[in-house]
Amino acid sequence: MQVLHQMLTLSYWEIRRFFTTMSRDLLPLSVILVILLLLVSGFAAQRGMHLQDGLYQIGIDSPAYFDVIGADTRFSVYDTSKLSGVTPRNAGLDLKIEIGNIQRSPGEKGKAAQKSFERDYQAYTDRIYQQQDDIFAAYPLWIQNDYVTSELNFLATQSGEQLGISGKAFSEAPEPDLPIEEVSPPVSSIPADSEELRMSLAEQMTKDQEQLNRYTGIFSKKGTTEIPYKVPSLLSPPLPFDTIIFIFVFIFPLYFSSQFFMMSIMNERTLRQGEALIAAPIRPSVLVLGKMLPYAMGMILLASAILLVVHVEIIAILPLIPIIFFFLSSALFIGMISRSYKELSFISIFFSTIATSYLFFPSLFANVHVVSLLSPVTLVVYVIQGTGYTLTDYLYATSLFYLTSVILFAICIRNFREEQLFSETSMIEKITSYLGGLIMPRHWWFSLFIIGLICIPFVLMAQMMYLVLLFNLPMPVSLILIMVLAAMTEELAKGSGIIALITAMPGFLNPRILVISSALLALGFLVGEKLLLFVTISQISDSVFGAALFLNIGMLWMPFLLHLVGVGITGGSVLFKGPKAFPIGVALATGIHVLYNLYLLRGWIW
């Protein structure tokens, strides 16, 4: 009860401080800026983005082709009616239309220009055909998509000839192995009249063509009149860059708000302003959580407000909550370790880019690939599409975010003390001393086990990142890169346990202790790995990439021995050659780890 009271008091102080420092000279200008922002976005939406204007030079010999180019500002148009027979390159052009024939200059640019022109031509023919009285003569073919689910989903990531769907055609029609289920055939005629289809077509086409409209149209679900049938030219979706809009709309405002928390922490540290607070008889956890509470509430409110404004169901807030916690915990950590403002800026820019990529890139493949579920943003996409998500999806997409946030909070709270906050040591030293703070000297053996356990979510997150980054590269390269990086991350994480031990208890490490601590770290690592794999990623671990990352499903003593040897090597180098040898130790351990993985994977590779 008293704890809650203290926490709320701190929150109240924080809110009051925020508003007193912010209001005086900032409020008038912020109001002006917000109004300006709205005006300018309206203006920009109306005028469009002018990034590609005049990119291509096209020569035409008849004004009839102006209809084809239409309002496409990418093309600078020249009259080449007097230049017949001259190649586009000699005329200084990328593209030249001569008596109904498209000619292009050699090279990538000519190809790109032709492709863009062909798209414009497609739009132009559509404009004409759409106005035909007999719509079924102009558009005689309509296609609807239907899907079946296959149990072998993830295997399809393997590129090249190892594609999931058999690349070899059978001479006879293939017979399914499983008993055949009865299915009802689709209706033979389109359940709509020609006028309804014309409307639906026009709608689909504007959505396909107007870039900006496509972006703003994501949120307004006016596609209700849309009929599931499409004409061939509209069949495959455009580049899936649409999800980037979710990053701008949801993630950036949240990230931005977390910056205020980061600055609040940093401000306590500049000129030791927070000394009185630390000296107060309040537990650090209450202190940190009390300071954080207003920001967390504010961010949740902000996210709900955004959802409300863009008319998305409020259930989409649930996947955003772990993102909020993740941002806040990292803000706390960065605010606590930075020595100066510029360091703060650089680290937070670095962090934000990586976090945004982690959130953005998987969601690019929403509806296409199961990897997309690594990002909670994909769940938001699902809610907007109206498909929703299951509890398993939620656990799968968010558990890593929840776990890493909680662990980061715990580490920061343990180190929220005077000697850590007001010292000006370099980042690596600081992280080392934070690690050291995790060791309880009387129960060092238990602490080591815990360190092994809690580094798992971070390791997994990094490994997921590699997966996202590299799974599209050609096959042997992607596999080898993932394997090496994954092994290095694991060795680094386990080795950090040894670093923690020598920081907290200098001179304690000897060969006997090294063996014991290696075993403890390996055990913690193994237990954590298995626990988390159990909860979340059984799907990914089925693939060959999963095999590269989490090989060790089978027998338990083999991976245990591997982890033990890995830490042993890293620890040994530190013990005999000093802390400077840590990178060498990690490199050696990584080498052994990769060899072991290669040995186990040999069935997949050769």
Next chain:
Amino acid sequence: MNLHRTWVITKKELSGLANEKTILLAILLQLFIALFSSFLMVGLSAMYDPATYGSVTGIRYGVGVVGNDTVLSHLLDENPSFKAYQMDLPKALGALKERKLAAVIWTPGTLPEDKDPVSLTLYTIKNDIQSAVIEVKLKEIFLKYENLLRDVRSDRITRHPVTLTASRPVSTNTFYEFIYALLIPLLLFMPAIISAGLVIDLITEEYQQQTLDTLRTTPASLHEIVWGKIASCVILIPVESGLWLVLLSLNGIRIGSLPEILLQVIFASSALILVAAVFALWYRDRTKAQFIFSTAAVILLLLILAFPGNPLNIIALLASGSPAPFHWPVLLIFISFCVILSVMIRGAVRRTEDG
């Protein structure tokens, strides 16, 4: 203002960055983004153009055709990537689920010359990256089929579009526009955003850590201190954007008119840095200055993107070797912006010295 003392301040800030090794983070970030953009290239082009996978040409995907549509079966068999099988629906869907087929097409049996449209149903595997690829390949077939049907029904069409043929067709998707008109301009302005944030940090830090008075006891005047800090941030611009240009060239991307591009980047970025410096001198508080500056930066970016001939557009044109008629006028405009902002900074510094 003494140039030598300004330079001393600049050197101090640069060596501070080097000591904290934060600049390494910036470079690491660049490498990371370069890696990601090549991921985007490879990944997306693989998704939309199966030929990038290389040796997939020998592959024939089996497609189950349900119904008696001989035209469609013929079109599929004609294409080296597909083989059509006449099947009934339950059996075909069963085979699709077990990935023995790549797709199943259900046909209604409408005749080409009928009044009604031909409405097909295409079955593929849900949530599958490869089905996306197959769909793109099937689209070609469907487009051919549409043209055939349109020809049969052409007497019912009242107005025809002008016909165009390509002397050399383009089969692969290119990412030319994405690289030259989005990636390159945005990447070259990323150092500007980092440097603008940096100048705010460098200036507000002296105020908030109360180290400015100590610094003022040296012979350096406030003008020299502020300009030294701004100079250190401006110097980073050509270094970082130069690194980008090198990284892009290593990725096999050819970029034209390098000196002109660098000039545009330097002056447009300097304008942004000077705007940030004005806010920093005005607020003398990192949170406030960063907040106002980032909002203002978004507004500025949206505003200049609304006009053709903005620096990002010009960089796209220069890099791709297209004529950029507004290059010199725009450069002049940005140089005059820089001059105006410098005068504002002088004023802001004087205000501080008086107060």
